[in-house]
Amino acid sequence: MRVEYINPFVESAYNVLREVLNSDVNRGELFLKSTAMPVLGVAAIVGLAGDVEGRVMFDMTRDTAIKIASAMLEAMDMEPISTLNDMGRATINELANMITGQAVTKLHELGFKFDLTPPAILSGENMEISDAGVEALIVPMEVPQGKIEINVAIRERS
Amino acid sequence: MKWNNGNDKQQPSASATGVASRGLRTLGFGFGRDDESREEIERIDFKMVTFSLAGKDYGIDIMKVKEIAKFERFTFVPNARPFVAGVYNLRGEIISIIDLRVMFNLPAEQHSDGTPQDGLILRLEDNLIGVIVDRIDRVVGISSESIQPPHPIFADINIRYISGVVEHEDRLYITLDVDRIFTKESEKARAVGQSRRVMDTPPGEPIEESASVTAPAATAPDEQQEFSFISDGLATFQKLYASAINLQWLQQRFKQWRQERSEAQKPIQFADEHDAAAFVRPFFSANSEQVWDRSYSEALRAVLPHAETMVVNAWNPGCAKGHESYSLAAVLSTHYSGRRVKIWAGDNDLLSISTAPNLILAEEAVPDYMQEFTIGTANGVTFSAGIKEMILFEYHDIRHESGVPDVHIVVCRDLLSLLEPEVQQRVLTKFYETLVNGGVLIVGDNEQLNDDTRWQPVSDQIQAYRKV
Structure with a gap:
């Protein structure tokens, strides 16, 4: 993945998570991954198009998703959730949108043009994701509610 | 993951060199557990x-x-x-x-x-x-x-x-x-x-x-036994794998090493990673991590393929901090003047590759013939915007798939030897498939390709091969 794309994603993930959860966020070592990889349980996917093609996936366990959604809802004086209901999914969608949106804004300032698709949430057991011909950058983020793996797979249009 | 068993065991030695520890980390995470052919490699x-x-x-x-x-x-x-x-x-x-x-x-x-x-x-x-x-x-x-x-x-x-x-x-x-x-x-x-x-x-x-x-x-x-221990030590300590690509150099170096060590009254086998590092030091090609000198650039220019297209593509895996990619861009832009040059440069070391797009050099590190391609900044010199635009630096692991299109030139110096022999073969095949007919592959000074049916040597001065 193009070097210039890395920092905007890492920074916006860090900033947004810290802001919405109002807590410490730890970033793990970045690494690259190829071939099919397991999905932890709940994945929010945002597609990218424009100068590039690809997608960003926010991957976490169901438990983490519920806790993060609850923390975000409580911060807005709303009822926390105990199961991953519509409200929970919409909240996770919003989180994915905020992080990707902020990253794309930063990239835009650097002169790269990206368009976003609306986020989609996938949830279930034993899921895998694979992207033919693209290597994925994994940005692991640790928050008090658990671990979120941000999985960025983008390639230049050739 | 299975790899980690071995990894733990080798931890003290492997962390000694940047290359080794990087290699390990990428390997550890990089291999999917569902990829059978790769699993074979990591099983040992x-x-x-x-x-x-x-x-x-x-x-x-x-x-x-x-x-x-x-x-x-x-x-x-x-x-x-x-x-x-x-x-x-x-x-x-x-x-x-x-x-x-x-x-x-x-x-x-x-x-x-x-x-x-x-x-x-x-x-x-x-x-x-x-x-x-x-x-x-x-x-x-x-x-x-x-x-x-x-x-x-x-x-x-x-x-x-x-x-x-x-x-x-x-x-x-x-x-x-x-x-x-x-x-x-x-x-x-x-x-x-x-x-x-x-x-x-x-x-x-x-x-x-x-x-x-x-x-x-x-x-x-037995000498042969000793040699197998040496090559084993290199794989463990330096992540440098013996194969047909580097065997000639290894054997020559082994003879020299035996002599050096017996004169110094030291054991021939490696006691630690420092010995292995000393053994492997002369392996790395001239002009590594620096801007190419004039003679290397000229030797490379002499073997560049004829290109009819308006766009000339090149691939430079293992580019580290980018010295090699910038040198290549300068040579290509001179040689193919008037045409668009595009270079895909990649490395799996995040720190090195992150500095590559904005590489700053000391003024004396740029040879005279390269100076027309650089501009001065407050901290030193950097390559001109025209050169920078030609190169796309990617955080990329050569073991994974890549989106590089057909290219005319591949410059991959000293990287093949740092890959497990099975991966070496896979990557070489990938190079062969990615190169256009008549395209040229350049490997490290101490590496050789011996497959005449695919690669024909084209230079006496550098290790350059034309796709047959």
């Missing part, structure tokens, strides 16, 4: 030195083996246990020699005086110890998962000393737990030795009458 996470005792095959974890030696003329120690063959002067260090066959009550082959005996020098927690065996066989790489627990049927040796049994190429190897053998035995030996001092008979091994320690007398083990 346990290496053992194999040898025979009374006709049976045994193995000892290679991390416990300091070196392989031939023992000759050691000094008998009075009142020692029968299995203590004596003490031995290993380049100034006195170590005890244990005869494993006597220790385990196995029949020992009788040696006449002066015949060197095969042995291993083991690295235990706090000291070195030499053991005599019937015959050293070779180094065998296996998966630690294939080791079975010991079975009472192997009654030759007390089951406590056996860590497992493993089958490899139709032979059954018994792996020994050296720490357990020697810590327990030495305590027992001390205790028993006190009470039975007089009854012990000296072993029927060569005895030196003189009480003084003999001069070093280890004769060199």
